[in-house]
Amino acid sequence: MLINSLNRCWLLATVARRFSSANLKSVSMQKINYDRFVNALSARRKPSPIRELTKLYASAPAGTIFLAGGIPNGSTFPFSQMTVELKDGSSLKISGKTMENALQYQPTPGYPALIHQLKKFQSEVHKLKELFWMKNDLLVSTGSQDALCKALEMSLEEGDPILVQEPIYPGTSAIIRPLNAKMVPIAQDEEGIIPSALEDVLSTFGTAEEVSAKSNGVPKLLYLNSTGANPTGATISTLRKKEIYKIVCEYNLVIMEDDPYYFLHFEEQDPVSFLSMDVEGRVLRFDSFSKILSSGLRIGFVTGPKDLVHRIELHTQASTMHTSAFSQVVVSTLLEEWGSAKLQQHFKSIQKFYKDKRDCMLAAADKHLKGLAEWNVPKAGMFLWIRVPGIADTKKLITEGGILHGVILVPGKDFLCTDDAKSQYFRASYTVASPQDIDKGFERLANLIREENK
Ligand SMILES: Cc1ncc(COP(=O)(O)O)c(C=O)c1O
Numbered sequence: 001m002l003i004n005s006l007n008r009c010w011l012l013a014t015v016a017r018r019f020s021s022a023n024l025k026s027v028s029m030q031k032i033n034y035d036r037f038v039n040a041l042s043a044r045r046k047p048s049p050i051r052e053l054t055k056l057y058a059s060a061p062a063g064t065i066f067l068a069g070g071i072p073n074g075s076t077f078p079f080s081q082m083t084v085e086l087k088d089g090s091s092l093k094i095s096g097k098t099m100e101n102a103l104q105y106q107p108t109p110g111y112p113a114l115i116h117q118l119k120k121f122q123s124e125v126h127k128l129k130e131l132f133w134m135k136n137d138l139l140v141s142t143g144s145q146d147a148l149c150k151a152l153e154m155s156l157e158e159g160d161p162i163l164v165q166e167p168i169y170p171g172t173s174a175i176i177r178p179l180n181a182k183m184v185p186i187a188q189d190e191e192g193i194i195p196s197a198l199e200d201v202l203s204t205f206g207t208a209e210e211v212s213a214k215s216n217g218v219p220k221l222l223y224l225n226s227t228g229a230n231p232t233g234a235t236i237s238t239l240r241k242k243e244i245y246k247i248v249c250e251y252n253l254v255i256m257e258d259d260p261y262y263f264l265h266f267e268e269q270d271p272v273s274f275l276s277m278d279v280e281g282r283v284l285r286f287d288s289f290s291k292i293l294s295s296g297l298r299i300g301f302v303t304g305p306k307d308l309v310h311r312i313e314l315h316t317q318a319s320t321m322h323t324s325a326f327s328q329v330v331v332s333t334l335l336e337e338w339g340s341a342k343l344q345q346h347f348k349s350i351q352k353f354y355k356d357k358r359d360c361m362l363a364a365a366d367k368h369l370k371g372l373a374e375w376n377v378p379k380a381g382m383f384l385w386i387r388v389p390g391i392a393d394t395k396k397l398i399t400e401g402g403i404l405h406g407v408i409l410v411p412g413k414d415f416l417c418t419d420d421a422k423s424q425y426f427r428a429s430y431t432v433a434s435p436q437d438i439d440k441g442f443e444r445l446a447n448l449i450r451e452e453n454k
Helices: 005-019 021-027 049-059 096-103 112-125 143-155 170-179 195-203 208-213 238-250 306-318 325-368 395-405 435-453
Strands: 082-085 091-094 136-142 161-166 182-189 221-224 254-258 283-288 299-305 383-387 425-429
Touching: 082 325, 091 096, 091 325, 096 325, 112 136, 112 325, 136 143, 136 306, 143 170, 143 221, 143 254, 143 283, 143 299, 143 306, 161 170, 161 195, 170 182, 182 195, 195 238, 221 238, 238 254, 299 306, 299 325, 325 383, 325 435, 395 435
Parallel strands: 161 182, 161 221, 221 254, 254 283
Antiparallel strands: 082 091, 136 299, 283 299, 383 425
16 A cells, blocks of 8 residues: 555645635634625635646655646656756756656646745845735736736725725736726826825725724725836835825724835845735735746745635636746745845846946936936836826827937826826836837937927
8 A cells, every 4th residue: 555544634735625615714823804805706616626636646645646637747848857047057857856846737836846935035135024925925927917917906996996006007907907997196206106195095084993993985906116116117115005004903904015026126134024014914915026036937826815816826827827837936045046045136137237227227318318307216126207297188189299309208197097187297217228229219309399399
């Protein structure tokens, strides 16, 4: 008999735990009732029995005979091993069991080795307490966009108000709009969303007690970018974050901390995240390797309350099943090879790269746009958010005029919550253009604005 009695007990206990939703509820020791954040569609999702068994397969003790899943036999695949050469001259050799994993179905939350590494990573970066993972979980997503989309679809009902920073990343409004939810804009300045503006907006829905108690017709979510926001480049200061977090607790909200530019900051210290200050289980944080390792790998991860991450997992079970194992194994092998010191060193070099790029764009803006436009100096991210005071709406200038003059930018209007609103702003990205092209681009832009102002 290959499975000894100990293993059998383990198997039975694990199966019982996985399949009892009642038990899942009691294991979670959260004070917040997360039903408030789960819509009817999401509440109807049930675990896929086959996907749950894949979790068992990944963590089963040696000797377990797995006859359950429709798993293709890896020996029939044409790939045997891979070597990924790195720019520093070293290489990642992926072969044997690791290569088998890269080619095979994996548990929905992610490749187990990567999940383990990412939990350690989050604990270090956000200084999470040991008990954090008792109540919270992490799921690897296909870019942070995937988790963001599933989280919003998990929570919003038609007509629901959702608090969002305005201007807003169009990738987020593209999720919210077709759900027929109502974006309620919160004003920002160079330090991100303004706490008093948040409180003013919330008070229009009732007192903190009234909003907290209601499930319908009141905002339950606050969407924001903490670091180097898209498109404004604003980073929310720690003090502001504390004020915002306090309001979020008072009004029984969950913060959707969409923070793909977290490591693209230009300060000495990493920012203090909302996740790191969360004591009540009110933060669903979206991270991304797109800006720091590769956007094509499509690796993001969501961290937050178990009850909510589990709902995203059930959606993933029914859609992609899991993020590409190939990508996950490449990232996991890199993290293993580098360790946290080398990874931090890599982040430092990216920060310097983009800081130099930002400075180059600021220099070009000073040279060509002074007196024609206004901007703040971003402390993080990829963007300069530029206002042209003499023009009521930049859409025509930036699209038609820009194309004609050979400079492409994004008009501010594309980042607004309402379709017919006007914007004096546009977004310029300093990431890929050369210093010469940035200079030439802003010279063309200055001519364009001058012509428009005539
Ligand atoms: C604010 C914001 N959130 C999410 C994303 C999506 O990133 P990912 O490539 O991880 O899906 C982006 C991409 O530009 C972004 O700017």
